[in-house]
Amino acid sequence: MKRRETMNLNGLRDDPTGVHEARLAPRERSDTSWVILLALLLFLPGHPVLQAQGVSDLRALSGTLETLSESVSLTVVQIFATGYRTGQGVVPSSGDLVARRRGSGSGVILDASGYVVTNAHVVANASQIVVELPLSDREANGQSVLQPRGHTVKAQVVGVDRETDLAVLKLQVDRDLPYLELGDSEALQPGQLVTAFGSPLGLNNSVSLGIVSAVARQLRPDDPMIYIQTDAAINAGNSGGPLVDLDGRVVGINTFIYSQSGGSEGIGFAVPSNIVRAVYQQIRQYGRVRRGEIGARAQTITPALAGGLGLPQVWGVVLADVRPSSPADTAGLRVGDIVLSLDGKTMENARQFQVNVYQRRAGQAVNLEVLRGDARLKYSVALIERPGDPDRFQEMVRPAEHLVPKLGILALNLTPDVMAMLPALRQPRGVVVAVSAAARVRGESLLPGDVIHALNKRPVGSMLGLRTHLEPLGSGDAAVLQVERSGRLLYVTVILD
Numbered sequence: 001m002k003r004r005e006t007m008n009l010n011g012l013r014d015d016p017t018g019v020h021e022a023r024l025a026p027r028e029r030s031d032t033s034w035v036i037l038l039a040l041l042l043f044l045p046g047h048p049v050l051q052a053q054g055v056s057d058l059r060a061l062s063g064t065l066e067t068l069s070e071s072v073s074l075t076v077v078q079i080f081a082t083g084y085r086t087g088q089g090v091v092p093s094s095g096d097l098v099a100r101r102r103g104s105g106s107g108v109i110l111d112a113s114g115y116v117v118t119n120a121h122v123v124a125n126a127s128q129i130v131v132e133l134p135l136s137d138r139e140a141n142g143q144s145v146l147q148p149r150g151h152t153v154k155a156q157v158v159g160v161d162r163e164t165d166l167a168v169l170k171l172q173v174d175r176d177l178p179y180l181e182l183g184d185s186e187a188l189q190p191g192q193l194v195t196a197f198g199s200p201l202g203l204n205n206s207v208s209l210g211i212v213s214a215v216a217r218q219l220r221p222d223d224p225m226i227y228i229q230t231d232a233a234i235n236a237g238n239s240g241g242p243l244v245d246l247d248g249r250v251v252g253i254n255t256f257i258y259s260q261s262g263g264s265e266g267i268g269f270a271v272p273s274n275i276v277r278a279v280y281q282q283i284r285q286y287g288r289v290r291r292g293e294i295g296a297r298a299q300t301i302t303p304a305l306a307g308g309l310g311l312p313q314v315w316g317v318v319l320a321d322v323r324p325s326s327p328a329d330t331a332g333l334r335v336g337d338i339v340l341s342l343d344g345k346t347m348e349n350a351r352q353f354q355v356n357v358y359q360r361r362a363g364q365a366v367n368l369e370v371l372r373g374d375a376r377l378k379y380s381v382a383l384i385e386r387p388g389d390p391d392r393f394q395e396m397v398r399p400a401e402h403l404v405p406k407l408g409i410l411a412l413n414l415t416p417d418v419m420a421m422l423p424a425l426r427q428p429r430g431v432v433v434a435v436s437a438a439a440r441v442r443g444e445s446l447l448p449g450d451v452i453h454a455l456n457k458r459p460v461g462s463m464l465g466l467r468t469h470l471e472p473l474g475s476g477d478a479a480v481l482q483v484e485r486s487g488r489l490l491y492v493t494v495i496l497d
Contacts, residue, residue: 064246065195065209065246068195068244068246068248069195069207071178071248072180072195072197072207072242072244072248073134073197073205073207074134074136074178075108075109075177075178075179075180075242076106076107076108076109076134076197076198076205076241076242077106077107077108077109077116077131077132077133077134077171078104078105078106078107078131078132078150078199078204078205079104079105079106079107079116079118079122079123079129079130079131079132079155079169079240080102080103080104080129080130080131080132080152081102081103081104081105081122081123081124081126081128081129082102082126082127082128082129103122104122104199104202104237105118105119105121105122105123105198105199105237105238105239105240105241106118106122106197106198106199106237106238106239106240106241106254107122107131107169107240107241108180108197108240108241108242108250108253109171109177109178109179109180110179110180110181110182110250110280111179112176112177112178112179113170113173113176113177114170114171114172114173114177115158115168115169115170115171115280115284116131116155116168116169116170116171117166117167117168117169117240117253117276117280118166118167118169118239118240118253119165119166119167119239119240119253119255120160120161120162120164120165120166120167121165121239122167122239122240123157123160123167123169124160124394126157127398128154129154129155129156129157129169130152130153130154130155131152131153131154131155131169131171132149132150132151132152132204133150133151133152133153133171133173133177134150134204134205135149135150135151136178149204150204153171153172153173154171154172155169155170155171155172156169156170156172157169158170158283158284158287159283159284159286159287159288159289160283160288160394161279161283161288161289162394163225163289163291164225164271164275164276164279164289165255165256165271166253166271166276166279166280167240167283168279168280168283168284180242180244180248180249180250181248181249181250182249182250182273182274182276182277182280183245183247183249183250183251183273184251184273184274185215185228185251185252185272185273185274185275186272186274188212188215188228188245188251188272189212189215190211190212190213190214190215191211191212192211192212192245193209193210193211193245193246194209194210194211194212194230194232194243194244194245194246194251194252195207195208195209195210195232195243195244195246196208196210196230196232196233196234196238196241196242196243196244196254196268197241197242197244198234198237198238198239198240198241198242198254199237199238199241200233200234200235200236200237200238200264201235201236201237202237203237208232208233208234209232210230210231210232210233210266211230211231211232212228212229212230213229213230213231213266213267214228214229215228215229215272216272216355217229217269218351219269224351224354224355224357224358225275225358226272226275226351226355227252227255227269227270227271227272228243228251228252228269228270228271228272229267229268229269230243230252230268230269230270231266231267231268232268233264233266233268234254234257234264234268235257235263235264236262238254238268239254239255239256240253240254240255241253241254242254243270249273250273250276251270251272251273252270252271252272252273252276253270253271253273253276254268254269254270255269255270255271256268256269257269274359275358275359278359278360278361282361289361290361290362290363290385291358291361291362291385291386292357292360292361292362292363292364292383292384292385292386293357293383293384293385293386294326294327294328294331294333294357294366294381294382294383294384295322295323295326295327295328295329295384296319296321296322296323296326296328296333297319297320297321297322298317298318298319298320298339298347298350298353298354299317299318299319299320299350300316300317300349300350300351301313301314301315301316301317301318301338302314305318309336311338312338312371313338315348315349316338316339316340316347316348316349317338317339317347317348317349317350317352317353318336318337318338318339319333319334319335319336319337319338319339319370320335321335322334322335326384327381327382327383327384328381331379331380331381331382332377332379333368333370333379333381334372336372337370337371337372337377338370338371338372339353339368339369339370340369340370340371340376341368341369342356342357342366342367342368343356343366343367344367357383360383361383362383362384362385362386363382363383364382364383365380365381365382365383366380366381366383367379367380367381368380368381393412393418393421393432393433393434393435393448393449394410394434394435394448396412396417396418396434397410397411397412397434397435402434402463404463404466404467404470406470406473406479406496407446407470407479407481407494408436408446408494409433409434409435409436409446410433410434410435411431411432411433411434411452411463411466412431412432412434412463413431413462413463414428414429414430414431414432414451418432422449422451423486423487424487425451425484426484426487426489427451427453427484429453429459429460429461430451430452430453430454430460430461430484431451431452431460431462431463431466432449432450432451432452433446433447433448433449433450433451433452434448435448436448436450445492446481446483446492446494447485449485449486450483450484450485450492451483451484451485452466452481452482452483453482453483453484453489454481454482455469455470455479455480455481455482456469456478456479456480457480457482470496473496474496475496475497476495476496477495477496478493478494478495478496479493479494479495479496480492480493481493481494
């Protein structure tokens with residue numbers, strides 16, 4: 001049986017879900033068989049009335065898709081990013097640790113002033129971003145089907161959220177641009193027609209038609225991140241392009257595919273528009289996502305769990321943990337409470353609970369109705385900001401300035417801005433690891449977010465001090481680093497090459 005791989009739409013085989021391979025059921029195909037079946041049903045021989053009605057219906061559908069494609073295409077952009085990434089060579093050296101990277105992807109304009117949503121991996125570590133805007137019919141100045149390429153503008157990254165693989169760009173434009181509205185992804189149903197827009201394999205302004213294969217697809221157990229699955233053909237270059245319903249609303253951002261061949265096989269995934277909306281709004285307001293939590297852990301109630309705990313129902317959500325002094329604890333929630341609803345929505349399982357909290361930002365509140373014994377109780381619980389993602393430091397590094405090649409890392413000095421993004425440190429000195437090419441060094445691994453306090457018992461106060469202590473060490477020498485990780489001190493040993 002062949003191996004199935006997940007690929008982001010730049011062709012990279014490491015996607016944000018962390019799912020790298022899995023066993024494949026009988027191969028799923030992306031084709032037009034469902035369209036052919038529809039045509040056969042509409043053109044049954046011997047049924048002239050059905051034939052006439054079928055032609056009319058197909059023409060109406062075709063007209064709708066033509067109008068949709070014409071309007072949506074004006075809002076879909078092609079993105080060209082130039083920057084650096086960690087190299088993939090075998091021999092670790094400064095020459096191949098950081099390599100030049102050029103990539104392209106797609107994006108969609110969500111505001112007339114030029115705000116664009118795309119995938120984070122499209123612009124990862126980019127030092128320059130250029131966006132090609134499509135031409136309107138008036139700008140194209142002709143009736144030829146061979147439309148000229150659009151004009152390009154520069155763009156800046158407003159913010160990146162790697163957990164959802166989303167990024168927001170601001171185009172440098174001095175005029176209003178056409179844009180699309182975000183739809184309600186929770187209203188999507190399997191079988192619903194959708195269209196995917198973007199620049200697959202560099203073919204700008206392409207559109208493909210398909211259906212929603214599944215909604216709220218969870219790819220890792222206990223992961224609150226969910227995806228829309230679609231069979232609309234998407235390939236490398238579609239990354240960041242919109243998944244659009246027949247009303248012209250963005251219901252998802254195309255992100256990655258499952259593929260055996262490297263091309264579309266009808267198993268594509270898009271970030272739901274309701275998650276896109278939360279990320280987009282927070283990045284525009286704060287420059288990053290302030291994801292909230294209430295300090296409670298939910299578990300799905302099973303018949304066995306209900307039997308052992310004597311619960312009155314064999315489905316739903318029970319609170320397995322309420323962290324002391326957390327918002328949930330302060331509000332009055334207790335371990336063993338059955339969560340009946342969140343903001344009026346019935347909670348059927350723990351994943352649903354996690355997803356609904358996940359989409360809200362710190363500072364908001366959720367209204368919970370719980371069952372405790374025979375009593376139905378209501379609580380309003382404020383969300384606090386969840387501990388930050390270490391990958392947030394990646395946006396602050398420049399390879400030429402922050403590279404420490406002997407350790408295979410990009411690091412930052414502990415400036416006030418960096419300190420504000422870290423939990424309280426045991427020692428207020430050192431450097432923080434922003435990017436770690438762990439596979440490129442021998443020994444133990446440094447992780448993003450680690451703070452290096454000392455090297456071989458010598459205190460490290462800055463990047464200059466770290467490089468100075470490393471300078472006399474050669475190939476085969478051990479660099480024993482005192483590191484603070486999540487409030488704990490430990491030694492990490494790296495054998496230099």
